[in-house]
Amino acid sequence: MFKKTRRSRLILVLCVSAVLLSALGISPALAQKRFEGVEITVFTQTPPFIAKPVQMFRADWERETGGKVRLITAPWGELYPKMFSSFALGSQNYDIIIFPAAYLADFASNEFLAPLDTFIAADTRIDWLDILPVYREKISTYAGTIYAVTMDGDSHMFYYRRDAIENPEHQAKFKAEYGYDLAPPKTWAEVRDVAEFFNGWDWDGDGRIEYGVVEGMRKGAQGFWTFFSRSAAYTSIPGQAQGLFFDPETMKPLINDPGHVQALEDWIEIMEFGVPGMINMDNGEVRSVYAAGEAALAIDWGDVGVISDTDPGSTVKGKVGYSILPGTTRAWDYVEESWVDFPEVNHAPFLAFGGWIAGIDAKSDNVEAAYDFLSFLGSPENSYICVTTPETGFNPFRKSHFEKLAGWYGYGFVNPEDYLGAIQATIAHSNVQPDIRIPGAFRYFEALDAQLAMALAGAKTAKQALDDAAKEWDTITEDLGIEEQLKNYRASLGLPIE
Amino acid sequence: MPMTNILSSFRGKKAGRAFILPAVIILLLLTIFPFLFSLFLSFGKVSFLGGLQIHFAGLKNWLRLFNDERFYNALSNTVLIAVIAVAIEYVLGLGLVLLLNRGVKGSTFFRVLFFLPMMLTPIAVGYMWRMMFNPTRGPINHVLPLLGLPAVGWLTEPKIVLYSIILTDIWQWTPFMILILFAGLQSIPPALLEAAKVDGASGWRLFKEIIFPLLIPASIAAILLRTIEVLKIVDKIYILTGGGPGIYSESMTLFGYNLGLRAFDLAYGATIAFSLFATILVVSIIFLLMTRRSQEISLE
Known part of the structure; x- marks a missing residue:
């Protein structure tokens, strides 16, 4: 009798929890962390520049998803050889690479990177259309397919x-x-x-x-x-x-x-x-x-x-x-x-260098988790923090980055409208030349x-x-x-x- | 010989070989294999598509090298830096060793002070001298006008840049010469020098007849080691000039790095690396032959 009562109470507690979670908009299945036990490896340049955003946001993502982010870095001169050899030799050293846009053709034409169109289409967080057209349509795209998430906007x-x-x-x-x-x-x-x-x-x-x-x-x-x-x-x-x-x-x-x-x-x-x-x-x-x-x-x-x-x-x-x-x-x-x-x-105007973009190894075992981390890092909110924080190495690339001036004043700019205006005039120019x-x-x-x-x-x-x-x-x-x-x-x- | 002795000697040899085997395997894997693989690469064309693929390309890379103006430029820059820097480092090092050996006041302090540059990494030395040579903010160009001299484009004038690099190498590596020559000097029996002094030998004769000949083995080692090192110079140049202005300060290793790793043309990079290896080998053999000959003449 006692046992039966305890079991009934347990069932009751579970039911109440499910109702409460549903009321909060969280299904019981999602309440479990979705990438528990998954470790993704990110490879990019030696800190602070470019690696700093990963260091800034990985703990938040880990807390939210249960996944782990391992960061591996190398100096500028070693990025290309290490990335290319990892892909070409199929050693799967990295799930995510954050790399200069100039490398995209090498990687995409060899089918080293996972196509991201499906992920992006289903993603409500990334707000893809907020990214300025030149970056989302030219810099992150190769032969009509999206292979990378924009992280940085670069132009001279x-x-x-x-x-x-x-x-x-x-x-x-x-x-x-x-x-x-x-x-x-x-x-x-x-x-x-x-x-x-x-x-x-x-x-x-x-x-x-x-x-x-x-x-x-x-x-x-x-x-x-x-x-x-x-x-x-x-x-x-x-x-x-x-x-x-x-x-x-x-x-x-x-x-x-x-x-x-x-x-x-x-x-x-x-x-x-x-x-x-x-x-x-x-x-x-x-x-x-x-x-x-x-x-x-x-x-x-x-x-x-x-x-x-x-x-x-x-x-x-x-x-x-x-x-x-x-x-x-x-x-x-x-x-x-x-x-x-x-x-x-x-x-x-010339999009010199083209900025840093992030792609996923097509052979990675953790493509879904890797994309989720990129979506988190490149979301409008987090990317805004990145472009207005010293030593991230990231410059504005979303419409929303240009609209919210508070962060730029907080960053120390005296005339952020002029600065952002010049970047916008460059990127939006009809005769802009990609690298x-x-x-x-x-x-x-x-x-x-x-x-x-x-x-x-x-x-x-x-x-x-x-x-x-x-x-x-x-x-x-x-x-x-x-x-x-x-x-x-x-x-x-x-x-x-x- | 009794059978047991033969057996034990055989066992001894076998056991010896077994102990050496891991070292031999490691040496083959870590040294000989990459060496031979790089040599093979210099006759190939590398493609990474669909996994690493190397196609035999015959002498294509070597013909390209011998027709490449950058190769001859890098070779002459490297040899010039090596010859001038090592010669000055040796003369300066020898002079300072003789001074320190005379028991100058505070010689222990100076000995430690002289060794400091050698303890720095070449990258740090490069950055330090890049600041020193800065045309508008560097201390050297700040002092020159005060002395009535014009400011100098230390790292930007084609005719000066190599000498600026040589200066930084001398600054950093003269202590190495001091170290080796000082050890050589310490190994000369004091009784020999005392005997010569008793016989009335002057300071110059003492140096010419006893100290210098007895320092020759240490000098050969120091000069050869430094020459080999300078022929491979890359880090300081990379920081100081990146090989510029133009290609006026590009060394062989920097040339190989630029083509092999920056442009990712691995086969051509391997060819450049092997041409540098051949250069070092030839220079070392010539130097050793010359010094052996001079030693033979002095013994005769």
């Missing part, structure tokens, strides 16, 4: 010192010298003039000499991205499929056409008006030099903006203006093989990087260097297979594959 933008340009004395002096009004430069020709004007004198009255411009030119670093940011407007005609890398009909390199040569000649010339030693500066140094108030103009990802306003050591807080990359008044038409003149400035996304991308980059470095060092003319780079690109394409590369290249541009 242009920085100028507002206090220098808005100074009435400087404006009068500039007009007398150059014959037009001093304003934030709209073209690369104006960049040259403004850089020349502000080079080599103490224009901010701090007792030290300042310089015109600072750009990352260092060999073996990010210099080739700066070059493409400068050449994009000279080679990209609105409405044309591509003018920056290859002819999408023949896979012939376009990097030695007159548009690119002009851009390289501009780049060589600008060294004269730059911070001394600019040829050896990577973008890390560009950021510190600009935040130290040494230059009037700069090209960088969103980081110069972040460091200028939020770093305690910055001497330029609130003094920096932001804009879309300058453009040109003419561009080379590779189809017609002639220059095209524009009545207005032709802008072609190269084909297998062997870094082989092409390496070959170009060495030739650009030789031109900058005066060992070759711009034309010689780019001709030599084009020859090397041809050799690489032949080595990887022209037909295959053409197919991959067209897929990366969203063009039909014949």
Whole structure:
């Protein structure tokens, strides 16, 4: 009798619990943690940058799902070899990789990554349409299939010192010298003039000499991205499929056409008006030099903006203006093989690097758990925290990131509307140019990087260097297979594959 | 020989071989196999699609190497750094050893001080000198104008950059020469030096006739070890210049790293690595032959 009563009580308690859980919207089955005992391995760059978001959010996800997240990291130079060999040799070292978008073509074309369309379609948390179209449709997608979740939005933008340009004395002096009004430069020709004007004198009255411009030119670093940011407007005609890398009909390199040569000649010339030693500066140094108030103009990802306003050591807080990359008044038409003149400035902002994205090993035993973690990490709420937290390395990529300003003020920005406005203008531009996304991308980059470095060092003319780079690109394409590369290249541009 | 002795000697040999076997296997697996595999790679074309695939490509990679201007540039940069840096490190090291050996006041303190750079990692040394050489914020270019001298583009001028790298190597590795030569000097019997002094030998004759000849074995070891190390230089250059400006400071190892691991062209990377191995082997053999010959002449 006693036993029977106890069992009845137990049943009653279970029933009441089920009713209560149902009332709270949680079914008894879901109340059990859904990934209990599952361990997923995430592989990315050595902390803090890029790995920090995983460190920030893994405990929350583990608490919610019962799963475990193991984080493995490696320095930048070891990411590609380790990721590629893990996939290619089928060793399944990692469930999730957070990687540069430039690798996507290599991984997706070899079917190393799990397609994510079905997961995303069924996911109510990720709010996929909140991600800006260029990232969700181009950067995270390959040949019409989504292979990665966007984690970071990356594009080059242009920085100028507002206090220098808005100074009435400087404006009068500039007009007398150059014959037009001093304003934030709209073209690369104006960049040259403004850089020349502000080079080599103490224009901010701090007792030290300042310089015109600072750009990352260092060999073996990010210099080739700066070059493409400068050449994009000279080679990209609105409405044309591509003018920056290859002819999408023949896979012939376009990097030695007159548009690119002009851009390289501009780049060589600008060294004269730059911070001394600019040829050896990577973008890390560009950021510190600009935040130290040494230059009037700069090209960088969103980081110069972040460091200028939020770093305690910055001497330029609130003094920096932001804009879309300058453009040109003419561009080379590779189809017609002639220059095209524009009545207005032709802008072609460049999505240099393309940002960090996260994919899942197609052979992973834990695809579902891995996707769940990515969805959690990349959700609107958590990604907003990431893009407004120092040292995550993530920049805004969702509509909602641009709409909520409170986090940006809290981050330390003085004029977040201007900063976000410049990024939005870049990403949403109709002539925006994505980075190269084909297998062997870094082989092409390496070959170009060495030739650009030789031109900058005066060992070759711009034309010689780019001709030599084009020859090397041809050799690489032949080595990887022209037909295959053409197919991959067209897929990366969203063009039909014949 | 009695049968039992033969058996025990046989057992002894067998047992010896059995004990050595694990070491041999480990050596084969960890050293010889990767070495031969890399050599094989240099004659192949690597593809990872559908698992690791290596296709025989004959001499293609080697022909590419011998027609590559970057290879000759990297080779000449590397040899130039090695020759100048090691020569200066040796002369400086020898001079400092002789000074320390004379019982200069505070020589123990200086000995410890001299060894400090050698204890730093090359990466840290690279960053430190990159700051020192900074054109606008570095202390060197800050001091030069105060002395009436122009600022110098230490890491950005094609004609200067290699010498800046050599300077950092000398700063870090002269202590290694001091260490080896000091040990060599300590091994010279004091009675020999005392006897020479009693016979009226001057300081210079003492050095020329006794100290230097007796230091030759230590000198050979120090110079050879340093030469081999400098021929493989990569870390400091990677941090200081990345091989720039242009390719004016690209070393063989950095060239191999860029092509093999950055561009992920493994077969060509292996070819570059083997060309460096061949260079080191040739330089070492020539150096050993030369020093053996000079020792023979001095004995004659």
